[in-house]
Amino acid sequence: MSEDSRDENELPNRGQAAVADLISALDRVDGQLASREQRVADYVKANIDSISMMTIAELAGAADVSTPTVIRFCRSLGCDGFKEFKLRLAQNLAVSLQYIQADVSEEPATVENALDHVLGAIYATANVMRKQLSPERLEEAKEAIIGSRQLLVAGIGGGSSMLAQEAANRFFRLGITSTAVNDSYLIQMRSATLGPQDVLLLFSSSGETDAIVGAAKVASAYGAKTISISKPYTRLSQTVSIPIEVDLPEDPDIFKPTASRHAYLAILDALAMSVAYETKDATIENLRRIRSSLTAYHGRTGPQPLGD
Amino acid sequence: MSEDSRDENELPNRGQAAVADLISALDRVDGQLASREQRVADYVKANIDSISMMTIAELAGAADVSTPTVIRFCRSLGCDGFKEFKLRLAQNLAVSLQYIQADVSEEPATVENALDHVLGAIYATANVMRKQLSPERLEEAKEAIIGSRQLLVAGIGGGSSMLAQEAANRFFRLGITSTAVNDSYLIQMRSATLGPQDVLLLFSSSGETDAIVGAAKVASAYGAKTISISKPYTRLSQTVSIPIEVDLPEDPDIFKPTASRHAYLAILDALAMSVAYETKDATIENLRRIRSSLTAYHGRTGPQPLGD
DNA sequence: TTGAATTTGTACTTAAGTTACAAAATGACT
DNA sequence: AGTCATTTTGTAACTTAAGTACAAATTCAA
Numbered sequence: 001m002s003e004d005s006r007d008e009n010e011l012p013n014r015g016q017a018a019v020a021d022l023i024s025a026l027d028r029v030d031g032q033l034a035s036r037e038q039r040v041a042d043y044v045k046a047n048i049d050s051i052s053m054m055t056i057a058e059l060a061g062a063a064d065v066s067t068p069t070v071i072r073f074c075r076s077l078g079c080d081g082f083k084e085f086k087l088r089l090a091q092n093l094a095v096s097l098q099y100i101q102a103d104v105s106e107e108p109a110t111v112e113n114a115l116d117h118v119l120g121a122i123y124a125t126a127n128v129m130r131k132q133l134s135p136e137r138l139e140e141a142k143e144a145i146i147g148s149r150q151l152l153v154a155g156i157g158g159g160s161s162m163l164a165q166e167a168a169n170r171f172f173r174l175g176i177t178s179t180a181v182n183d184s185y186l187i188q189m190r191s192a193t194l195g196p197q198d199v200l201l202l203f204s205s206s207g208e209t210d211a212i213v214g215a216a217k218v219a220s221a222y223g224a225k226t227i228s229i230s231k232p233y234t235r236l237s238q239t240v241s242i243p244i245e246v247d248l249p250e251d252p253d254i255f256k257p258t259a260s261r262h263a264y265l266a267i268l269d270a271l272a273m274s275v276a277y278e279t280k281d282a283t284i285e286n287l288r289r290i291r292s293s294l295t296a297y298h299g300r301t302g303p304q305p306l307g308d
Numbered sequence: 309m310s311e312d313s314r315d316e317n318e319l320p321n322r323g324q325a326a327v328a329d330l331i332s333a334l335d336r337v338d339g340q341l342a343s344r345e346q347r348v349a350d351y352v353k354a355n356i357d358s359i360s361m362m363t364i365a366e367l368a369g370a371a372d373v374s375t376p377t378v379i380r381f382c383r384s385l386g387c388d389g390f391k392e393f394k395l396r397l398a399q400n401l402a403v404s405l406q407y408i409q410a411d412v413s414e415e416p417a418t419v420e421n422a423l424d425h426v427l428g429a430i431y432a433t434a435n436v437m438r439k440q441l442s443p444e445r446l447e448e449a450k451e452a453i454i455g456s457r458q459l460l461v462a463g464i465g466g467g468s469s470m471l472a473q474e475a476a477n478r479f480f481r482l483g484i485t486s487t488a489v490n491d492s493y494l495i496q497m498r499s500a501t502l503g504p505q506d507v508l509l510l511f512s513s514s515g516e517t518d519a520i521v522g523a524a525k526v527a528s529a530y531g532a533k534t535i536s537i538s539k540p541y542t543r544l545s546q547t548v549s550i551p552i553e554v555d556l557p558e559d560p561d562i563f564k565p566t567a568s569r570h571a572y573l574a575i576l577d578a579l580a581m582s583v584a585y586e587t588k589d590a591t592i593e594n595l596r597r598i599r600s601s602l603t604a605y606h607g608r609t610g611p612q613p614l615g616d
Numbered sequence: 617t618t619g620a621a622t623t624t625g626t627a628c629t630t631a632a633g634t635t636a637c638a639a640a641a642t643g644a645c646t
Numbered sequence: 647a648g649t650c651a652t653t654t655t656g657t658a659a660c661t662t663a664a665g666t667a668c669a670a671a672t673t674c675a676a
Contacts, residue, residue: 068626111446112443122434166467274418373656376634390634
């Protein structure tokens, strides 16, 4: 019976919508459930990671309700029955569990092992980031960049200055006049030359670097739009007009390269991708020109990342 | 019965080992199973994402074996029974499914959507990479870097030159004299100055860039160790002494920033992390000096990535 | 307080997972 | 080549879990 209802026609939404939503569905219905069902919800929330190992009878017993009540609870959440509920819950949790639980305590004996640590941190950081990002801010940032006459990107220190370079490189490919700076004084000076049609994009994982905060102030004073990709509640994010905020857990392990670089890079990629789609035709022409200039240079043609 | 065997004592390994390993367990036992069990394995591999919706009878029918054979297959994989097998499989897949199944075909309407595309590509690429990397090569690369007197890092074009900069920055923090170059001529020139105690680290997503291949040849000729992070079967990987090879699927979507940058960056991080652990004491002292130089500069103390 | 609507539990049905055991197949050793 | 031990596999029975039907209890409104 429960199998009939999910034949080929319904397959598409299985992995996707299903996986993404159970826990938020739980939050959504919370409070508006019938009293006994709410009891089940409370128990589930309190013991969320052991539910998928329980039978319906165990859960009913633990929440002190009858088994049909548990089933009704599952249906209130949009599941077909208890089985589907357990499955979806397990999938939801797996995503966050996989790497967060990885043996963080142990030292990496091999490079392969270190790679697992690194990937684990990336996954974990990416998940945290995705939940924190404000879609509205991202849209604002996109619009600002699209409408800009000139884009100035700044970042100081290894990680951030790499991101700034990369950002300038990405947006340049999309036909946006962009420059990267990573010298404290140059940042100040160039920011002072910006005007209302310009955009200043700032990378700073601390959000407190004087030169960066200063640049944001100067640029704002001259009417330029300012975007930061940084920590919330910092001087920087309180100074710029479009703060993109992510508070990422830094691994206390000083030997581990900080994973937030990857998260910031992903944000940059997403922004660049949206801008590219938005300015589609212009972008295609630009990429064509860049590619042909390179092809002329080293004579290769196959599909490959533009510019190695 | 099946519940008794996983009480409190066994809980720890549930999320972790369990979640991480079913699919690789499948690879591991592949080929050494009894013939009918192998048939189940084959069917599972071919229909991996629909298994968790099937009953044991359905799977047995589909693979044309008896239900106990299916159970034996599950046990060969280290599961308690079919139920646990389904659960663990669902969890394993959830991780990759979440982003991979995101509507790749559709254009990203919002930046948030674009972010899902980007993250999806990163996850997919990371998984592919992890399987392809040769642990031995990584170890060799680590040893070479540790033993080096001087490290020269080169990359040409947006992505690779960013990686080169970042690599030089990372290893410099670990007390290794390292320089990044991204000018075709400079690469050649500097490579010619290397000797047997030196290491040349090359990033190239194409593996065919003349300047990079040329540098590898020159450096080898003068006895330096050469490491490449690049595609297999390319001129570059056939020239260097320690080729780290990954063949990553490039998304044909020209608007999407290439995900291989993230994968390469992760490899770099893993290498840096291992080198850091290997040269622990020296590294701690180095990081201390860097930090105190920065603290003296802008007067902050809290735990933050070194150098923003 | 009485009737309709909703909520909940009891008892039952169906079906899924698991086990026991015997039959078949494989492989080693005389 | 034949016999015995070992492994592999399937049949049939068993156990337990999930889901349903319906009636009892509760809630709320008039």
